[in-house]
Amino acid sequence: MSHITVDDLADAALLYCEKPEWQDVTPVPQYDGILFNLSVDVLIVVLADKDATDYFRAVVKSDEISERVLQLTEDIIRLNPAHYSAWQFRYRTLIALKSNLDAELALMDVLAIQFLKTYQVWHHRRLILTALHGASPSESLDAAAKELHFITRALDTDTKNYHTWSYRQWLLAFFDDEALWEGELPYVEKLLDVDVRNNSAWHHRYYVVWGRVRANGEVDQEEVLKGEIAYTKDQIAGAPNNPSAWNYLRGVLEHTKQPFSSVQTFVELYAAPARKTAEDVVVDLDNPGPGPDAHLPCVAALEFLADIYEAAGGEQKKAVEIWKSLANEHDNMRKKFWEFRIKDAST
Amino acid sequence: MATSDERDWTPTPTDGVSTPTSTLQAHTEEILKARYLSTHLNAAANANQEAAKKPFEPTLNKNSHVQYLLRNLRQGFPARYISQEASQPWLIFWTLQGFQLFGFGMDGNTKKQTVDTILAMQHPNGGFGGGPGQAPHLLPTYAAVCALAIVGQPGAGGGWDQIDRDKLYDFFMSLKQPDGSFLVAHHAEVDVRGIYCLLAVATLLNIITPELVAGTPEFIASCQTYEGGFGNASFPGWALRGSSIDPSIARPPLGEAHGGYTFCATASWVLLQPYLRTSYSQEGAVQPSVNLKALLRWTVQMQGSSIELGGFKGRTNKLVDGCYSWWVGGCAGLVEGLLGGGHSAKAEDDAVDAKADQDNSLFNREALQEYVLYAAQHPAGGLADKPPKPADSYHTLYCLAGLSASQHRVMPSKERRATLESVYHTEPESQNDGLRKEVFLSALSWVEEVGTAKYVGGAESRLNATHPLFNLTVTHTENMMGHFYKQRVPVWNPQKKSS
Numbered sequence: 103m104s105h106i107t108v109d110d111l112a113d114a115a116l117l118y119c120e121k122p123e124w125q126d127v128t129p130v131p132q133y134d135g136i137l138f139n140l141s142v143d144v145l146i147v148v149l150a151d152k153d154a155t156d157y158f159r160a161v162v163k164s165d166e167i168s169e170r171v172l173q174l175t176e177d178i179i180r181l182n183p184a185h186y187s188a189w190q191f192r193y194r195t196l197i198a199l200k201s202n203l204d205a206e207l208a209l210m211d212v213l214a215i216q217f218l219k220t221y222q223v224w225h226h227r228r229l230i231l232t233a234l235h236g237a238s239p240s241e242s243l244d245a246a247a248k249e250l251h252f253i254t255r256a257l258d259t260d261t262k263n264y265h266t267w268s269y270r271q272w273l274l275a276f277f278d279d280e281a282l283w284e285g286e287l288p289y290v291e292k293l294l295d296v297d298v299r300n301n302s303a304w305h306h307r308y309y310v311v312w313g314r315v316r317a318n319g320e321v322d323q324e325e326v327l328k329g330e331i332a333y334t335k336d337q338i339a340g341a342p343n344n345p346s347a348w349n350y351l352r353g354v355l356e357h358t359k360q361p362f363s364s365v366q367t368f369v370e371l372y373a374a375p376a377r378k379t380a381e382d383v384v385v386d387l388d389n390p391g392p393g394p395d396a397h398l399p400c401v402a403a404l405e406f407l408a409d410i411y412e413a414a415g416g417e418q419k420k421a422v423e424i425w426k427s428l429a430n431e432h433d434n435m436r437k438k439f440w441e442f443r444i445k446d447a448s449t
Numbered sequence: 450m451a452t453s454d455e456r457d458w459t460p461t462p463t464d465g466v467s468t469p470t471s472t473l474q475a476h477t478e479e480i481l482k483a484r485y486l487s488t489h490l491n492a493a494a495n496a497n498q499e500a501a502k503k504p505f506e507p508t509l510n511k512n513s514h515v516q517y518l519l520r521n522l523r524q525g526f527p528a529r530y531i532s533q534e535a536s537q538p539w540l541i542f543w544t545l546q547g548f549q550l551f552g553f554g555m556d557g558n559t560k561k562q563t564v565d566t567i568l569a570m571q572h573p574n575g576g577f578g579g580g581p582g583q584a585p586h587l588l589p590t591y592a593a594v595c596a597l598a599i600v601g602q603p604g605a606g607g608g609w610d611q612i613d614r615d616k617l618y619d620f621f622m623s624l625k626q627p628d629g630s631f632l633v634a635h636h637a638e639v640d641v642r643g644i645y646c647l648l649a650v651a652t653l654l655n656i657i658t659p660e661l662v663a664g665t666p667e668f669i670a671s672c673q674t675y676e677g678g679f680g681n682a683s684f685p686g687w688a689l690r691g692s693s694i695d696p697s698i699a700r701p702p703l704g705e706a707h708g709g710y711t712f713c714a715t716a717s718w719v720l721l722q723p724y725l726r727t728s729y730s731q732e733g734a735v736q737p738s739v740n741l742k743a744l745l746r747w748t749v750q751m752q753g754s755s756i757e758l759g760g761f762k763g764r765t766n767k768l769v770d771g772c773y774s775w776w777v778g779g780c781a782g783l784v785e786g787l788l789g790g791g792h793s794a795k796a797e798d799d800a801v802d803a804k805a806d807q808d809n810s811l812f813n814r815e816a817l818q819e820y821v822l823y824a825a826q827h828p829a830g831g832l833a834d835k836p837p838k839p840a841d842s843y844h845t846l847y848c849l850a851g852l853s854a855s856q857h858r859v860m861p862s863k864e865r866r867a868t869l870e871s872v873y874h875t876e877p878e879s880q881n882d883g884l885r886k887e888v889f890l891s892a893l894s895w896v897e898e899v900g901t902a903k904y905v906g907g908a909e910s911r912l913n914a915t916h917p918l919f920n921l922t923v924t925h926t927e928n929m930m931g932h933f934y935k936q937r938v939p940v941w942n943p944q945k946k947s948s
C-alpha cells in the first residue's frame with residue numbers, strides 16, 4: 103500500500119494552494135478535529151494529498167467541468183489510485199469535454215501498470231472502451247485489439263492479477279469479435295506451459311472454451327470436448343497433484359453433462375497407491391499415466407473415483423471406503439467434510 | 450509440551466515439476482513451519498515447570514492487539530493508510546468491530562465523536578462516501594452503517610435516525626442494472642461485494658422491497674464458476690434483450706472463484722432467501738439456483754494443509770492468508786446454514802451435555818484457529834496476512850473475525866425463529882409485510898449454538914461471537930434491526946431449556 107514516495111512528489115513541486123491558476127477556488131477542507139486524524143510524521147505526503155483533495159472537494163461542490171479538473175484528478179489519482187470519486191469525476195469531465203479518449207488510454211497505461219492491483223484503473227479503461235465503442239463500433243475494434251495487447255503486457259508482470267483477468271474476459275465478450283477471440287487459446291496454453299498451476303489461466307480457458315456464447319452449430323461440441331479432455335489429461339499426467347487441472351476436468355464434464363465414469367480408466371491410474379511397473383504398462387494414448395516422480399495416490403483422483411462410485415449406484419461401499427481413507431489418511435485436514443460425504447450418501 | 454515432530458510436515462507435492470506457483474508455495478510452507486517452531490521454542494524457554502508438563506497451545510495476545518487498535522484510534526492511522534483516504538468508514542469499522550470482538554465498550558464521548566465523523570460522510574443524495582464530500586458508494590455505506598450499529602443509538606445525535614433511509618433507497622435504486630446487479634457507485638463497476646454491502650444494509654435498515662432485489666438472485670447465481678466458488682461479476686451482454694434478460698442464455702462469470710467474492714455472493718444468497726421464499730412461490734416462476742454442494746466443496750478445499758497451519762486460501766493454487774479466515778472460514782458456516790445445518794436437535798435439547806462431540810462443522814475449526822494464533826499474530830500487535838507481513842487494520846479485523854467464526858458456531862435456530870415470530874407484530878400501515886417479516890426473522894434466527902464453542906489456547910483466546918451475515922455482534926444486530934423494524938427482540942436464553 104505504501105507506494106507513495108517523496109520522489110513521486112518532486113514533480114508536483116507546487117501545492118494547489120500555491121498555484122496561480124487555482125487562486126479563484128476556495129479549497130474545502132475535510133473536517134476538523136475529529137477521530138482518526140493523521141499523524142504529523144507523514145507530513146509531506148499528507149500535505150500534498152490533503153491539498154489536492156481539498157481542491158477536489160471544491161470543484162465537486164461547484165460542479166466544475168474544465169481542463170484543469172483533468173490535471174487535478176490525475177494528480178489525485180497518482181497520489182491515491184483508489185480514490186474512486188476522483189476517477190468518477192475525471193470520467194464525467196472527459197465525456198463532457200469530448201476529450202480524446204485514445205490519448206486518455208495512453209496516459210493511463212503507465213498508471214495501470216504501476217497500480218495493477220487497484221480496481222479503478224481497470225474500470226476506467228472499461229468505461230473508455232465502452233465510450234469508444236458507442237461512438238463507432240467498427241473503429242473501436244482497433245482500440246480493443248490494442249487493449250488486448252496492453253492487458254497481456256500487464257499480465258506479464260502479474261500472471262494471476264484478478265482485475266486484469268476479469269477485465270480481459272469482459273473485453274472479449276463485449277467486443278465479441280472472432281479476431282479477438284482467436285488468439286486466446288494459444289495464449290492460455292503458453293501460460294500453462296510456463297506454469298500449469300496457474301488457476302487464472304485455467305479459468306480463462308474455461309471462459310474461452312465454454313463461457314463464450316456462440317450461435318448453434320458454429321462449433322462441433324463433441325470435437326471440442328474430446329480435445330479438452332485430452333489436453334487436460336496430458337496436463338494432469340505431467341503434474342498430477344494439481345487441483346486446478348482436476349477442477350477443470352470436473353467442470354468440463356459437468357458442463358457437457360458427461361458422466362465422471364467416462365474418464366474412470368484415466369482416474370484409476372492416479373488413485374492407485376503406486377505407479378505400475380514398466381512391464382505392466384500397456385501404452386494407452388488416451389490415458390497417459392503418471393510419471394516416475396508423481397506423488398501417489400493423488401487426493402483429487404481419490405475424490406474423483408469416489409464420486410464415480412457414488413453415482414454408479416450399488417458401489418456405495420467402495421465410495422465410502424475411499425472417503426474413509428481420505429478422512430483418516432490422505433486428506434486429514436478435511437476429515438469433517440469426508441465424514442459429511444459419507445453421511446450424505448447414506449441418506 | 451508438544452514437540453514439533455508430532456505435526457505432519459508433508460509439503461505440498463510437486464510431482465517433480467517446479468513452476469512459479471510451486472516455488473512460492475514451498476517458500477511459504479518453510480516460513481510457516483519456521484514460525485510454528487519458533488513459537489514452540491519461545492514457549493519452552495519461557496515456560497515454568499508447571500506449564501512445561503502440559504501440551505503447549507498457542508494463545509491470542511489480546512493485550513498487544515488491543516494496544517494496536519488503541520494506537521490507531523488515538524494517534525491516527527499509519528502513513529500507508531493514506532492511500533485509503535477513500536475508505537475512511539472502513540478504517541473506522543475495522544477498528545470498532547475489533548474492539549467488539551474483544552468485548553471492549555467505548556466511552557460516550559468517543560461514541561459521539563465517531564457518530565459525527567461517520568455522519569459527515571453521508572451524501573446529501575443518500576448513501577455514504579469514503580470520506581466527507583466524496584460520492585456515495587456501496588462499500589463505505591456498509592462500513593458506515595455497521596459502524597453506526599456499534600456506536601450509534603436512536604434519537605437526536607445518536608446516528609441511527611440521522612441515516613436518510615429514503616434517499617438511501619433511491620441511491621440504491623439508481624445503481625440498479627437490467628441484469629439484476631448494482632453498480633458500486635455511479636460510473637463505477639458492478640461486483641458482488643457491492644451487492645452484499647447493499648443487501649446487508651437494506652436488511653439492517655428495513656428497506657428491502659421486491660422491486661429493489663428483483664433479478665438479483667439470478668445475477669448472484671450467474672457468478673458461480675465451474676469450481677464452485679464465485680467470481681466478481683458475470684457478463685450480461687449475450688442474454689440482454691433490451692432492458693430484460695433472456696434466462697435461456699448464459700451469463701458467464703468474469704474472474705475465477707475467489708474467497709472474498711464467494712463470501713459476498715454466499716451471504717447475498719442467504720440474505721435473498723426471504724425474497725426467494727415469498728416472491729417465487731405464487732407465480733410458479735423458475736427459481737434460480739446455486740450449486741451448494743459444489744460451493745461447499747470449493748470452500749473446504751481452500752483450507753490449507755497441516756504444513757500450511759490450516760489457514761485458508763482465497764483461490765485454487767494460491768497462498769494461505771489470514772484474511773480468508775473470515776471470507777472463506779466464515780463462508781463455510783453460511784453454506785452449512787444453507788444446507789439446512791441449523792442447530793442440531795441434540796444441542797438445543799441437551800445443552801449441558803457438551804462432552805459428546807457435537808461439532809457438526811464441515812471445516813477444521815481447530816486448525817483454522819491455529820493458523821490465526823501461530824501465523825497471523827504480529828509480534829508487535831495487530832494481525833497480518835502471514836509472516837513476515839506487517840499488521841494492518843483490515844487483516845486485524847478479518848483474522849479476528851475468522852478466529853471468532855472458528856470458535857463459535859452461529860447458525861439458524863428454529864427455536865429462536867419461533868420465539869421472534871411469537872412476538873412479531875405487523876405495523877398497521879406497512880407494505881410488503883410478508884417480505885419484511887421474513888427478512889427480520891431470517892436474519893435474527895442466527896444465534897450461537899449452545900455447547901459447541903471451542904477455544905485453542907483456552908479462555909485466553911476467547912473472542913465474542915460475530916453474526917456471520919453482517920460481522921457485527923448478535924446484540925448489535927438485534928438492537929439495530931429491532932429499532933428499524935419497530936420490533937421487540939426478546940433475550941435469547943437457550944440454557945434455560947436444558948434444566
Ligand SMILES: [Zn+2]
Binds near residue numbers: 773
Ligand atoms: Zn489478506
